[in-house]
Amino acid sequence: MSLPATAWQTVGPFFSIGFSWLCRENLAGPGVSGERVEISGCILDGDGSPVPDGIVEIWQANAQGKYAHPDDPQEKKADEAFTGYGRVPTDGSGRFRFTTIKPGRVPGPDGTLQAPHLEISIFTRGLLRRLITRIYFPDEPGNAEDFALNLVEAGRLGTLIAKKMDGRPGALEWNVILQGPGETVFFDV
Numbered sequence: 001m002s003l004p005a006t007a008w009q010t011v012g013p014f015f016s017i018g019f020s021w022l023c024r025e026n027l028a029g030p031g032v033s034g035e036r037v038e039i040s041g042c043i044l045d046g047d048g049s050p051v052p053d054g055i056v057e058i059w060q061a062n063a064q065g066k067y068a069h070p071d072d073p074q075e076k077k078a079d080e081a082f083t084g085y086g087r088v089p090t091d092g093s094g095r096f097r098f099t100t101i102k103p104g105r106v107p108g109p110d111g112t113l114q115a116p117h118l119e120i121s122i123f124t125r126g127l128l129r130r131l132i133t134r135i136y137f138p139d140e141p142g143n144a145e146d147f148a149l150n151l152v153e154a155g156r157l158g159t160l161i162a163k164k165m166d167g168r169p170g171a172l173e174w175n176v177i178l179q180g181p182g183e184t185v186f187f188d189v
Contacts, residue, residue, distance in 0.1 A: 024086040027058060027100035032082045034063030034101030037170045039135065039162060042094045043124065046179035050094025056176075057121040057130070058086045058098065065104030074107070102137060108147045115142035115149065122176055131186045135174050136161045152185050159184040 028034065043051040061067050061084060066076040068084045084103075088096045100118070108114040115136055122131040136143055138161055143149055149157060159182065162172035176184050 022087045023055075023089055025088050025098045027060070027084065027086040027098060028082060030081075032062075032079055032101060034103075035170065036099065037102055037137075037172055038097065038099045038168075039118075039172045039174055040095065040097040040165075041173055041175040043090050043096070043122065043176045044094060044178065046177075046183075048177075048180075050090070051124050051178070052090055052092045052094055054090040054094065054096075054122060054124040056088045056090070056096050056098070057123065058088070058100065059119040059121075060084045060100065060117075061103040061106050063101050063104050065106045067106070076104075105142055112145065112147060113142065115140050115146035117146070117148075122178075124178070131178070131184075132189055133176070133184055133186050134160055138162060138164055138172070148187070156185050 028036065043054040043056070045051055059067075062079040062082045064076045064079070066072055066074050066078055068078060068082060082101070086098055086100070088098045090096050103116045103118065105113040105116055117137070118135040120133045120135055122133065134148060136146070136149065143161070149160065152160065159177070162174040165171040165173050178184070
């Protein structure tokens with residue numbers, strides 16, 4: 001017996017059904033120590049069109065450089081009010097915004113320190129696996145010695161480093177380009 005092949009299609013989007021209860025735009029509520037930042041941006045597809053049904057997932061350490069996870073062996077102080085996690089949906093124009101704190105430096109390979117950064121996962125329609133990238137902070141001295149940034153071609157570093165927004169202290173812009181010219185650097189882990 002032979003069975004005819006069926007048409008294929010990508011999964012989703014089911015984000016508004018399955019992820020909405022996890023969405024949180026403010027990762028650092030009252031009482032969380034650290035320098036406050038607001039990051040906004042847009043997810044764009046390969047044609048430069050906005051992706052209106054994406055999710056930006058954020059994982060980060062606290063201001064002292066400690067993750068809110070039991071597997072973080074560092075003896076740094078944990079901040080009980082800070083989970084270091086959030087998910088933010090894009091709006092109809094592909095835009096997202098979240099507030100958090102600038103994280104401290106965390107250990108990297110061979111005992112080096114990583115520059116302050118946010119671990120980012122991108123979920124959108126048409127992707128069967130999440131895309132993993134990072135947001136780094138502008139004018140950060142640790143950027144020059146960060147092991148991950150040192151793996152990236154100089155011409156593509158700008159896709160990982162947020163840009164200051166004029167006139168608003170702590171306001172940063174960081175955009176995601178899924179493919180094509182100016183594509184954001186994604187890490188295969």
